[in-house]
Amino acid sequence: MERACRRAMADDPDYFSADSVSRITGQQLRRILSDDFDPAHSTLDRVEERVKQLRDCGQCLSAQYDGDVMNLYRQADGYLHGERGILELMSEFKAYSDPIQKKSFLFLMFVSQAGIWKIKDPENLKVAVDxxxxxxxxxxxxxxxxxxxxxxxxxxxxxxxxxxxxxxxxxxxxxxxxxxxxxxxxxxxxxxxxxxxxxxxxxxxxxxxxxxxxxxxxxxxxxxxxxxxxxxxxxxxxxxxxxxxxxxxxxxxxxxxxxxx
Structure with missing residues (x-):
């Protein structure tokens, strides 16, 4: 998936901007997640469900964080818990509304290990249970x-x-x-x-x-x-x-x- 997303961004650096994601279609999603960019060759399942969640993420980012997920991090001051912490803010996105916060912790693992976000209360990190x-x-x-x-x-x-x-x-x-x-x-x-x-x-x-x-x-x-x-x-x-x-x-x-x- 990471390779596919990097490939899409190489063609269009704004491919995953909040505005673009808020308008993404099933055909576009199938295209970037196929080896040869042919939507017909994509093996992705639950496409419409994923499209709905991606659009919601793009719309929420645009409406609440000026289209920049880093603003969510800044608003929480890097803390997972506490008043309006990262986990609470993320739960307002449909894709991250899981009460056990599986996708939230998975996302946090990626951005933390990549050095993009520094979590100030790492003791509150948990395994992403699927x-x-x-x-x-x-x-x-x-x-x-x-x-x-x-x-x-x-x-x-x-x-x-x-x-x-x-x-x-x-x-x-x-x-x-x-x-x-x-x-x-x-x-x-x-x-x-x-x-x-x-x-x-x-x-x-x-x-x-x-x-x-x-x-x-x-x-x-x-x-x-x-x-x-x-x-x-x-x-x-x-x-x-x-x-x-x-x-x-x-x-x-x-x-x-x-x-x-």
Missing amino acids: YHIMRIALRSGMTKVGGTLERVLKERKEVDAATDTEVRGAVQEACDLLVRHSGHSVFEVDNILWMMGRNCCFYDHEPICGRNACFKEDRCTFIRSIVYDCPGKCLFDGACLGSLDEEYSKFWETNLYAEYY
């Missing part, structure tokens, strides 16, 4: 559930927004503890867990742990992104409860369609 990280937390035992909810998650039944927020909130709290006790930064923990969910514990195959040998070495993005001398099995194999108990490996993330994450 379905991959939920799956890891539930299967590993980082986050435990029981009763009816356990059955609902294992059977992949649809849940309501309140249940989704409750589960993701518990996962985020577990990730807070992992950051605190691991010695790794919140961004490192986020990247490790997300990459594990995208590779070892991906949703379209059995978890690569326990008796299941790895079959993805040639295309594994985890070992390309993390400094890890992979022995051919998941980093958490033997510690993750899902690798020791089949009942834990049956857990799935919450089943909810939500535009905000």
Whole structure:
């Protein structure tokens, strides 16, 4: 995505200005996110939903921040929390209205690591909890559930927004503890867990742990992104409860369609 956006900006430096984004079309979005600039070759899904959110972002930036996202940062004085902090200001954009603030924390990871924004209260940064990280937390035992909810998650039944927020909130709290006790930064923990969910514990195959040998070495993005001398099995194999108990490996993330994450 970064490469595609840089390519679009090379052709037009104002491509992602607030004014341009507020008028973006589905065809334009498909075009920049296709390898050959042919919209017909784009594999992007949920296009109209993404267009609606992008337009809202452009309109909000123009109306409230003179079209410059740096003005949002300045208005909050670099603080995530506090009166009118970054997180509260971002929540006014439809794309960032998630109560668990997944996209907000993901955005903050990018701008912080790039040195664009200096966060003055980094202790308030959290892991950006999405379905991959939920799956890891539930299967590993980082986050435990029981009763009816356990059955609902294992059977992949649809849940309501309140249940989704409750589960993701518990996962985020577990990730807070992992950051605190691991010695790794919140961004490192986020990247490790997300990459594990995208590779070892991906949703379209059995978890690569326990008796299941790895079959993805040639295309594994985890070992390309993390400094890890992979022995051919998941980093958490033997510690993750899902690798020791089949009942834990049956857990799935919450089943909810939500535009905000």
